[in-house]
Amino acid sequence: MKIPSNARIEYEKACDASNKNKFEEAEQHARTATDKFQDYSAAWVMLGVIFEEQHKAQEARDACSHATAIDATYLPAYLCAAEVSARIREWEQVLNAADLALSLKSEGDPYAYYYRSIAYLHLNNPVEAKKSALQAVEIDVNHNEPSLYLLLAQIYDREGDSANAIAQLQQFLKHSTDRQQEDAAKRFLAKLESQQSAK
Numbered sequence: 001m002k003i004p005s006n007a008r009i010e011y012e013k014a015c016d017a018s019n020k021n022k023f024e025e026a027e028q029h030a031r032t033a034t035d036k037f038q039d040y041s042a043a044w045v046m047l048g049v050i051f052e053e054q055h056k057a058q059e060a061r062d063a064c065s066h067a068t069a070i071d072a073t074y075l076p077a078y079l080c081a082a083e084v085s086a087r088i089r090e091w092e093q094v095l096n097a098a099d100l101a102l103s104l105k106s107e108g109d110p111y112a113y114y115y116r117s118i119a120y121l122h123l124n125n126p127v128e129a130k131k132s133a134l135q136a137v138e139i140d141v142n143h144n145e146p147s148l149y150l151l152l153a154q155i156y157d158r159e160g161d162s163a164n165a166i167a168q169l170q171q172f173l174k175h176s177t178d179r180q181q182e183d184a185a186k187r188f189l190a191k192l193e194s195q196q197s198a199k
Helices: 005-019 023-036 041-053 057-070 075-087 091-102 110-122 126-139 147-158 162-175 179-198
Strands: none
Touching (some): 005 023, 005 041, 057 075, 075 091, 091 110, 110 126, 126 147, 147 162
């Protein structure tokens, strides 16, 4: 599908503003992109992401589902829906979106497995959660998503496997660039290590 250049330019401006956390500006550009080209799936997903960052869950969900209505095979639309549902802790919805993403033959994308794993963990199914998280880690050979290790640490901790939880946290700290998450991981690691030494 040929995207008009004026819509593409607005989309690129939206991406740039979003990366700088200028969400109101990003929203304006994304809206202009979708006004100029109604069937612009990527711009609708961008709009969903921007709304999600602004904690506008319903608008985010509407934008993501608009993208899937335009193109039912567009993977980012389902990942967008999964992220929105995860933010508002609707785990069945997260699982549904992740399963739809995986039905698109998206085996090479770790994010569908990541969301599936989070959903299963919160739905108290650690076996399935671990299976999906391990599949995501296997795909993510360049460690682009360090939070996968954090997720695995939580799963192993839930299973009572402190040694593996500690190993995953160490992996996370080796690859992470998120200071806030690192601080939380260090606290989690200290707790597990003190529990182990108390045994």
